[in-house]
Amino acid sequence: MSRLAYQYVVLRCVPRVDREEFVNVGVVLYCQATDYLAAAWHVDRDRLGALDARLDLDQVCDALRFIEGVCAGDERGGEAAAKPLGQRFGFLKAPRSTVIQPGPVHGGMTTDPPRQLEHLLEKLVG
Template sequence: MRAHDSYDYAVIRVVPRVERGEFMNVGVIVSCEKTGYLKAAVELDEARLRALDPRVDLATLRRHLQAMQRICAGGPDAGPIGLLPQRARFHWLTARRSAIIQTSTVHMGRCGDMDAIVEHLMERMVRVAAD
């Protein structure tokens, strides 16, 4: 069994009307510096989001969320930010901003399987439990 490594994560939030401060969790970003792991997972529940703002521009929002995933993957397809080192990309993605897409504060944990922790965080922080 693999030893547990420290990781950092932040929840990706959509704030369709920044002035109202209402948000919906739509994904997570997980980073493990030791293993070079950086991944963003996103699930956009459009019906729930439209309940917050019926006029939200879903096409633009989807494009920006996909850009976050590309930045995590890194490389030239992610623009200049995608060329930064993995840790710098994580810090750029989780920097505080007042925009339609924001992240929570950064939290940390320990885990031996980063893909499993992404799934766990999505289940706990993003998905709505079915009754």
């Protein structure tokens, strides 16, 4: 099996941008060699609620479903979902000051991008 280069960002939920506290809630993985772009996420409602009890957790989940839609290229991702995969990943990894923020871009090698995504989700999000 050949090893494939990939890039990923960890998605962080930042309930109060002014406090700069966050909880990892997802991962977006892009492997250009296999035209693979996908997101996986898990929202720990108790942990996020501890940072800000006023946080609308359903809205957080909606934002993560939007990210899934961008990756999948379907209607959930709006206009961004119609772009080529590399541009979609570029859109998703761009810094923003919203409740869901991407962390820095990291890279690695894998033989199985979908499996690597699940591994990263388990390791970095829980």
